[in-house]
Amino acid sequence: MLDLAALRRAVEEHDRVVRVVIADHRGSAPRHAGAAMLVWRDGQSGTIGGGRLEHEALRRARLQLAQQRPVETRAQPLGPALGQCCGGAVTVVSECFDRARLAQLGEHGAFLRPITPAAEHAGAPPKSLQRLLRTRHLPPVTLPPVTLARGWLLEPLFRPARHVMIYGAGHVGRALATLLVPLEDFDVTLTDARADLLADLPDRLILRADVHSALDAAPDTTEHFVMTHDHQLDLDLCHRLLARPAASVGLIGSQTKRARFRRRLQQLGHSLHTIDRLKCPIGLPELGNQPQAIAIGVAHTLLAQPPITALRKEAAE
Known part of the structure; x- marks a missing residue:
């Protein structure tokens, strides 16, 4: 694409x-x-x-x-x-x-x-390619495949199937963003108020310095991963994410952090059913706790499951 x-x-x-x-x-x-x-x-x-x-x-x-x-x-x-x-x-x-x-x-x-002089001089594209363009407007809506015919090339424009938002450009956040961004199905945003941490990153990666506005602008089907340098900011982001549509919400940390956040999210008015949407810790513990190992575990989890399209929203009580 x-x-x-x-x-x-x-x-x-x-x-x-x-x-x-x-x-x-x-x-x-x-x-x-x-x-x-x-x-x-x-x-x-x-x-x-x-x-x-x-x-x-x-x-x-x-x-x-x-x-x-x-x-x-x-x-x-x-x-x-x-x-x-x-x-x-x-x-x-x-x-x-x-x-x-x-x-x-x-x-x-x-x-x-x-893409060839002969095709350019011919004027009109082959009828087979014209039909492919027409059928993309019919239900079910699908993108045409990459097709080469008689010197004409048809390519669909890239539309990411999955949106990933990473909060925090520390060691794990940068490792995860760098790992996911080359994958063609993923649209990856990395957000951190510390502008110096948003330098020297891959071109396709979307960078945002305002963490809260990035959250507000995220599509409802976004898969969110919270891993900032500040536990209070982590809590605030989890609180806001659990009160809005999201495909998934993940939080970096230990079982101790999970228990502490569950108590505090209850105090903020979230039901236990809503809090259960929060996955903590993220990744695959058996891989270790090095930043790259955590990132690999998260990426493995994402790739092993299909995109989550059902929106789950429960406002804080």
């Missing part, structure tokens, strides 16, 4: 960016159609599978930037040409984006464009 927000951020920061996407794959390949990375003069984000395929794509993308070529399409056998063990083949499309090109995209759920 085309992550329009990430592409815009990269163009704003680096002015001109090449987006490299796997448009099609046949046989065994490191990544399937839709895998993409962004490349600028001295950096990149994302991956199309690593190894020689990605190394060559990076080299060609930077050459494309230097030569200011708008688009390049190439079929790439993986075994004979690159010596990779996959043995399949991919079609790689590299497109140069600047502010003017971004303005042409719109936000209509899918991005359809010609």
Whole structure:
């Protein structure tokens, strides 16, 4: 999928960016159609599978930037040409984006464009792709798949399936955010009033300095994880989260902290049934209590369960 927000951020920061996407794959390949990375003069984000395929794509993308070529399409056998063990083949499309090109995209759920000169001169896209665009408006609403046909490429715009809000950019918060943000299904926000802790983080990560306004703006299906440096702030956030819709609410800490918070949340008017929505501790205790181990445990729990779409709201009594 085309992550329009990430592409815009990269163009704003680096002015001109090449987006490299796997448009099609046949046989065994490191990544399937839709895998993409962004490349600028001295950096990149994302991956199309690593190894020689990605190394060559990076080299060609930077050459494309230097030569200011708008688009390049190439079929790439993986075994004979690159010596990779996959043995399949991919079609790689590299497109140069600047502010003017971004303005042409719109936000209509899918991005359809010609990627070869012959297709551009043909004028109209194939009828098969036009049908895919029409069916996305019919119930049940689904995004069209990444499809390459007769020199035209159709990609759905990225719509995250899961929203995660992390309160606190300390060791565990940063570890969890860094672990989750490359996963394509996740939209991850990290919030902390300490601005210095919100530096040197991945591009796709959404950063918020106002903790309470970030909570108020979170979609009702957000999965929340509270892990600030201040227990009183943790309590205030849990109090507010249990009084509003949320997919889940997790709190870092021990069984002792859980018992203390249960008592104090009762004093604030929450029923035991409501308090049971609060998961504490989070992660997998058997992995240990190092920040990265806690983050891995939380990520494992998230990946092992489907998105929670049912909203659970009980106002404080």
